[in-house]
Amino acid sequence: xxxxxxxxxxxGIVVTGVSGRMGQMLVKVVNASDQVRLVGALERPGSDWIxxxxxxxxxxxxxxxxxSDDAVETIAKAQAVIDFTSxxxxxxxxxxxxxxRAVHVIGTTGLTEDDLLKIRAAARHAPIVRAGNMSLGVxxxxxxxxxxxxxxxxxxxxxxxxxxxRMKVDAPSGTALMLGEAAAEGRGQTLDALRxxxxxxxxxxxxxxxxxxxxxxxxDVVGEHDVIFAAxxxxxxxxxxxxxxxxxxxxxxRAAIWGQDKGPGEYDMADVLGL
Ligand SMILES: NC(=O)C1=CN([C@@H]2O[C@H](COP(=O)(O)OP(=O)(O)OC[C@H]3O[C@@H](n4cnc5c(N)ncnc54)[C@H](OP(=O)(O)O)[C@@H]3O)[C@@H](O)[C@H]2O)C=CC1
Ligand SMILES: O=C(O)C1=N[C@H](C(=O)O)C[C@H](O)C1
Numbered sequence: 238x239x240x241x242x243x244x245x246x247x248x249g250i251v252v253t254g255v256s257g258r259m260g261q262m263l264v265k266v267v268n269a270s271d272q273v274r275l276v277g278a279l280e281r282p283g284s285d286w287i288x289x290x291x292x293x294x295x296x297x298x299x300x301x302x303x304x305s306d307d308a309v310e311t312i313a314k315a316q317a318v319i320d321f322t323s324x325x326x327x328x329x330x331x332x333x334x335x336x337x338r339a340v341h342v343i344g345t346t347g348l349t350e351d352d353l354l355k356i357r358a359a360a361r362h363a364p365i366v367r368a369g370n371m372s373l374g375v376x377x378x379x380x381x382x383x384x385x386x387x388x389x390x391x392x393x394x395x396x397x398x399x400x401x402x403r404m405k406v407d408a409p410s411g412t413a414l415m416l417g418e419a420a421a422e423g424r425g426q427t428l429d430a431l432r433x434x435x436x437x438x439x440x441x442x443x444x445x446x447x448x449x450x451x452x453x454x455x456x457d458v459v460g461e462h463d464v465i466f467a468a469x470x471x472x473x474x475x476x477x478x479x480x481x482x483x484x485x486x487x488x489x490x491r492a493a494i495w496g497q498d499k500g501p502g503e504y505d506m507a508d509v510l511g512l
Contacts, residue, residue, distance in 0.1 A: 248316035248497050249276035250490075251339075253330055255304060256286045258404075259321035259344060259482060261295055266486040267319070268300065272494055277311040278304045281326070308333055315339040317493035321485075324348045331359035340496030342489050343367040346411030357503060364499040368506040369411020371488030375462065376506045378477050379419045382464050385473060386423025391446045393466040393473070395420045400453040400461040408452035412477075416464050417448050 250267050254260040255278040267275045278291045284306070292300030305311045312318055312333040320330050321344035328348075332355070334341035343356070346369050356365060370376065386395060397420075399413040409417070414428070421428040424446070433449040443449070460479040465472060479485075488506060495509045506512075 247272065247274045248340075248494065249274050249314055250493055251277035251279060251311055251315040251318045253279040253308075253318060253320040253326065254281075254322035255291060256280055256284060256294070257321065259485060262482040262486045263319050263321065263489060264291060264295065264300075266483060266490055270490060273317075273490065275300070275302060276314045278302050279308055279311050279330075280304050280306060282306040312337050312339060317342060317496060319344075319489045319493055321345055321489070324352050328352050328355045331356045331365065334365075335359040335362035338363050340493055340499070341365045342371075342492045342496070344369075344371055344485060344489055347407030360503045361501055363501050364496040364504060365502070366492040366496055366504045366506070366509060368488075368492075369415045370460075370485070371492065371506055372477075372479060372484040373488065373510060374479075374484070375412055375415070375477050376488075376510055376512055378462070378464070378475055379415055379507070380512055381475055382416050382419040383423040385464075385466060385475065386420040388423075389466050389468070389473070391424070393468045394443060394447075394449075396449045396451065396465045396467065398451045398453070398463045398465065400455070400458045402457050402459065403455055405454060408454075409450040410452065410460065410462070412460065412462050413450055413452070416462060417450065420448055420464065 250273045252263045255264055280286045286294045286304045287306045289304050290299045291302045291304050292298050317340040318330055318334045319342045320327055324347050327343055327345040331341055397413045397416050399410045418428045421431045431448045433447045462477045464475040492509045
């Protein structure tokens with residue numbers, strides 16, 4: 238629907254932030270797929286990857302794609318842009334993907350309300366699939382969390398605990414926020430209404446019905462999330478453990494393909510996975 242002529246058969250994918258942890262994983266997953274073509278690779282202006290062959294920069298065989306910092310020219314070639322970078326970069330890419338009528342798959346977390354408004358504006362022109370976690374397991378856990386929260390009610394205190402690698406820059410994680418939102422929805426409320434500020438010092442007793450978050454940072458932890466429902470005398474713990482970033486990249490590629498026949502609008506992984 239988005240491009241015509243010779244581009245129609247296999248969607249052309251542009252990956253952003255290709256030198257990053259997720260960027261490199263996305264390049265591997267996209268390049269291994271026979272359903273899409275990798276047509277462009279973007280990095281931040283000033284990166285020493287700019288101008289190099291992407292495959293060689295990743296320490297492997299040449300891929301015949303030069304890493305570029307020209308987002309306008311590169312995104313113009315795309316049917317889908319897969320983007321796990323930083324909030325500022327993602328907001329800029331959203332506008333360019335919308336101009337190119339390309340599907341924008343956003344994995345970037347730590348987006349502010351203002352960023353989300355700009356992304357919403359871009360989604361008036363092209364499909365945007367955004368999720369704080371693109372894995373099948375976490376998106377299933379989101380649905381389970383909603384159901385358990387609805388079933389257990391306010392006598393059960395909800396706490397979300399997450400652990401990530403030492404390089405992660407945002408907290409709570411995007412996944413933790415998705416899980417907190419699901420718990421709040423299960424109780425017929427919004428997370429904004431129930432969220433407890435980060436605890437330190439004399440916090441006072443826990444407020445009934447509130448949802449708390451704790452973040453651990455260390456080592457090379459890919460991503461671990463517990464949703465704890467704690468009552469008097471018992472606890473229910475829902476857990477997801479990620480040990481390979483390929484789960485996120487596979488979900489993002491699935492979203493890019495899924496989005497090819499969708500109209501403008503904001504979608505999430507529950508839409509993509511039919512959950
Ligand atoms: N939704 C999901 O399933 C998942 C989401 N994430 C999220 O994805 C994001 C990236 O994570 P991760 O890969 O670990 O982080 P990295 O820091 O390893 O990678 C981010 C990359 O984006 C690059 N970048 C920054 N600005 C630009 C720009 N303007 N143009 C092009 N590239 C740019 C960075 O370059 P430089 O380092 O030079 O600044 C870096 O190479 C985070 O927000 C993370 O939370 C991660 C995993 C799964
Ligand atoms: O930064 C990461 O690494 C991850 N970020 C996402 C998040 O913020 O939840 C997803 C995953 O947990 C890895």
